[in-house]
Amino acid sequence: MSLVGHQPPPIFRRGPAPLARLFVFVALCLVLLVADLRFRYLEVLRNALSVVTYPLQMAASTPADVVRNASRYFGTLVDVQLENAELRRHQLGAGERLLRFEQLEQENLHLRELLQMSQRVQTKSIAADILYNAPDPFARKVILDRGTQQGVEAGLAVLDANGVIGQVTRVHPVQSEVTLLTDRNQSIPVSVVRNGVRGVLYGVGRGMLEMRHVLAEVDIQPGDRLVTSGLDGIFVPGLPVATVTRVDRDQDAFARIECEPLAAIERSVQVLVIGRAAYPPPPPPPEPAGGR
Template identity: 60%
Template sequence: MVGHSPPPFFKRGPAPLAKLVFFLVLSLALLVSDLNLRYLEAFRKGLSVLSYPLQMAAATPADFVRNASNYFASLVRLQIENKDLKNKQLQGGERLLRLDQLEQENRRLRALLEARERQPVKSVVAEIMYSAKDPFSRKVILDKGTQAGIEAGQAVVDDLGVIGQITRVFPMQSELTLLTDRDQAIPVMIVRNGLRAVLFGAGNGLMELRYLAANADVQAGDKVVTSGLDGVFLAGLPVATVAKVERDQARTFAGIPCLPAAGVEQYGQVLVLGHREALPSRPPEPEVINKGKGRRARAARD
């Protein structure tokens, strides 16, 4: 090792100031050349393509947090809006049902008022409140009683025909026995041929013409109206339609079920008809009057 100097402890290069000046000059040269020649444009594009996955990876956590918060906020908002829309839909449906019910009641009331104008007797419009407690009878309670002028025995109709008859009356209410009740009967007449009969309630929503011979002139589809023979129901009011005629040679009478013409067990408004006015007595004939005067005159002379 004689004649050799030891290696330096730190390797020394150019001075720092020289390095600074060199890199400044190089940077300025690159800027000027790129500004004029645009030779670094392709390099920048390639670098942006290579660095795009890194940019997306760096932005993914922030985007995930932002999208998650937006998603949950939108979900809560949609649930609230959906709940509000359902409530509005229910309210609208209920309102439509009420309007439809009011429209139907208004239509029935107009029909009842028109039927009231056609009747030659005084009448009272009443409403059915509820059915009687007896499950084996066809009776309903009306909201009008003696204070409204209703009396027992009055006929009850709607705009289509006869419904029943008032059987009991209270000050504020009255009991209506429907024609379909087993204990209810009404004298009727068949429109086609004028055949008189009695119509009884069958207790199952139907009525039946009873005590007619098996060969009676009755056909399915015949219209049945009141005959007026009982002095309660006005003559000519629609009552029922013959559904079918069951003739059996082994039976004396025919089985004739009938469908009610009116809404006997359906509607809520009815018309209570007043009693018919009694017809004036027939005035005596003139000859009878003259004979009576002659007898009184002879008795006075004697």
């Protein structure tokens, strides 16, 4: 069978050459671009396509956004934790400095009050700090950080900013022991500021004092202020000691007079050791036995 003049089926027919098709398509694109730039007739089509494809764009960008937001969240969380830790450190440091400042302020206040007390007494005084309580459960004693090297002597009075707290009873080279007024074995001669009535004040424990050897009819009232009388030649006269809180005249010939110390005996930290105004004269010699 001869194939001369045979025509291929329509499905196998070849169209224009590829170069010609390329030229046609390029020309069509240029025409559309120029027409769109001049008349902007494709603006509505672009807007419609952007609306239709927006969900697809969001779905495509969601994984990247999740990764980016997660990294930002965890990075911010770490920064916040570090910042909180730094703020806590600063807060602790500020609190510690505030406590030190308050303590120094209280110490300065006490020292100023002690200075005023020293100026009122007008005698030699030695500033000291109370180190600790003496290890004796049956006595009220404290240990000072001053001793013989600083001029402390046995028998000297010890004051805080408000009044007498005790008396030096034992002295060492760099420390000294003070027996507090509230000790049961401690006594101090006093007088009433209002009328000059004299007596002896004894410690009774529990932070209280008792004035003894005063007749029941003597004029002493609650609220009277007691100061050192100076009759013992040891305590400087006029040092504030206590305030009368209760007077009981119903027991016997002598009144029972309860007093509260003016000084913070159990709470003082800074104190003054007060020297003697003058040493007392020696006692007179005993009379010879058997005559004048």
